[in-house]
Amino acid sequence: MKYYDKLIFELSKPGRTGYSLPETEQQLPKGIVWRETAPALPEVSEVDVVRHYTNLSQMNFGVDTGFYPLGSCTMKYNPKVNEEIAAMPAFTGLHPLQPASTVKGALEVLAGMDKALAAITGMKHFTFLPCAGAHGELTGLMLMREYHMSRGDLARTKVIVPDSAHGTNPASAAVCGLDIVVVKSKADGLVDVEALKALLGPDVAGIMLTNPNTLGLFERDIKEIAELVHGCGGLLYYDGANMNPLLGVVRPGDMGFDIMHLNLHKTFSTPHGGGGPGSGPVGVSDKVVPFLHIPHVSGFHGNFGVILRAYAYILMLGREHIKLAGKLATLGANYIKESLKDCYKLPIPTVCKHEFVFDGLLEDNGVSTLDVAKRLLDYGFHAPTIYFPLLFHQAIMIEPTETESLETLDAFIAVMRKIAEEAKSDPEMLHAAPHNTPIGRPDETTAARQPVLKYD
């Protein structure tokens, strides 16, 4: 990657244009509702634009560049045929308000996805309006509230969230007007069922769980948890961010979950796009189906283009290959874990699912998790998720996904071992890593204290 320092505004020269439009003599009126001076947009040629953004792209790392061992983010390969299907003009040209008789193919995509996701998860039906995982969580919690309100059960204002939960869980609950109650994990990383019992009562709307949890551990008491929560009148919400190891193995609906979301941009192979667009369809069991149409959480039909890609992926997987997807993801995670546990601290040694957590180096010599993560960038790997979950001070959360080969995993393992050696021989060099990237470590303090958020 080479450093390129321009902003598009710095290439601007008055009179230069990159557009191509039909001619017109039409002038716009003047008056109170009209703008007097044009906004200062860049004036650049088409070639300027293409080179500028191509140069920018070359300072970026993506799944097509290399391996992302990124816990809870499921950065699997993004199949190319999906992109071509999503770009078909017969889909991209559809206005969202066109009469149903003119969008039959698009409606079949949504119906087909509903059926496929129901089969995969054991839920009854899905809504496709949510545009991302957190948006799905919010929608799911709205459905939880609708369910209780329909029964006149208005006192249920609390939602239980484990201390290992993704940050979006409590944030979504807060946006949905619910109070958050945290249930502790035990030393083995699983939800403390006894502690949970003490929290249950007539004020509990439900519990949000991701299973396997963010330590990559299957919550094996899930049956008892489901019985307890249902027994007190609450519902179970499944955070689908960690669905990948269960793909083709276990269905959340069978575990007793009433509401769940899926991240199509994780489990179903659609690209992350540098942060989005995603898609977070929400599935529900029989008893929540009557409320599924109520929350109008986005403009039209959700991120249809993303749904198309995920549908193509599911059709390629089919009922045959899906059976291996989750298992191969779990295989890769355990392989890395077992190959590195003699150099990195493994607080919970049991079999993991799609991801697991190290708590820093065994012999850290003052080298932090941040140092390890930054040094990985020098070796051509993305960093793992770090300092999450919050249960460990030096958390390194690793998730390989099923689309990575043994050779890729071995190369990553070799580099992680090399970094562990470097921590002994040259810790100073690690504190200053990365050394081979377009920029070095940034001054984040100044960025936050004296924010410069636009070009002047």
Place this chain on the structure above:
Amino acid sequence: MGAFSYFPQTGEDIRTMLERIGVASLEDLYADVPADFIYKGEYDLPSALSEQQVRDFFEGLAAKNTRLKVFVGQGAYDHYTPAVIPYITSRSEFLTAYTPYQCEISQGTLRYIFEWQTMICRLTGLDCANASMYDGPTAAAEAVRMCVASTKKRKSVIVSARLLPHVIDTIQTYAKYAGINVVVSDNVAEDVAEGVLDLAGVIVPSINRFGIIESHLGLADLVHRMGALLVEYCDPSALAVVKSPAEWGADIAVGDGQSLGIPLCFGGPYVGFMACTSALMRKLPGRIVGQTTDASGKRCYVLTLQAREQHIRREKATSNICSNESLMALWCTVYLSLMGPEGMRKLNALCYEGSHYLHDALLATGKFKRFFADGEFLKEFCLTPLCDVAKLQQALLDAGYFAALQTEEGFVTFCVTEKYGRADLDRIVEIVKSI
């Protein structure tokens, strides 16, 4: 079942890995899962398709859609997409990248977001903007939450009834569960002046759902005197030529970037934008990119002010948003770079010319009457029908046009972009005459 192209593990690889782990089979990796939760049935999915078969399948579905020339807006505008954009946005370094938390290998993403934030500030006239929201309606709902969070303990908002219906629906959905009282108002200025208890904010459209460019002269002063914030919902394409939210005195501007060349795509993915005054900067939801320097003094960009966000603050965050619509923000940034100030002026002039031509020609048919006495429009307009609307809509569909969408009050709306010329407009007028 044979090998699958997305799974690179050979049988030998799997054996090697199982051996390292010390288990006998893949199933053993799930020994901690209660046996009755292991799904033993056949998944009710079609048999795996090859790439060619998948392509054929979607070609089949595509053939069931009708390609129409679109003369309806209502929140989704059929503007032309310059060829450059999909080439840039499909570069895998942008497309397959993760959220730019590792800034050292994400300067491409971070720089275009910084450019996007700058362009949104220049279009709206406001001081700062975030990295994107899901779409316009959710951005509006978040703006309402921001008003409530910024005016301690106030819980009511006035929402103009002239906002698009899906924007109002989304605001009401978010408000319902957050205990925010929404007053949908036909006369915003009057309702603000009369006084609404605990008023936190007021949200009005820049161009309303009937296509009229609204004047908000004096509204900001009135809203601010009541101790509330003013939010304007805008079409960013039109903002190149109509008065900006900052000029009307708005505190927050939101809207949908779709009109900046994003394909209709049956409603998404689009991209919401949000800008505000510097006083509200730390109340913004979502990601924000800021400029700084690295250890050697090189200019660089990072995600900043993260103490607002869910991964740091959990339930105390300004919003639950995590993934946004980054790639679509790139789409709009490339679009605005290509268009420049003169391209945006010319584009809007073409929309103005086409829509006024169609408006006047339709009135001349005698099948409609004027919907409004005064007020100016840019590309979208309403008429009161004097003909059988269902019959008209069908005749237009039969000729390949999506036009004359009826509003809940029974008006019909049209929208003319730069994409279609005089021939199509004349053809629509001929169809109307034939009804």
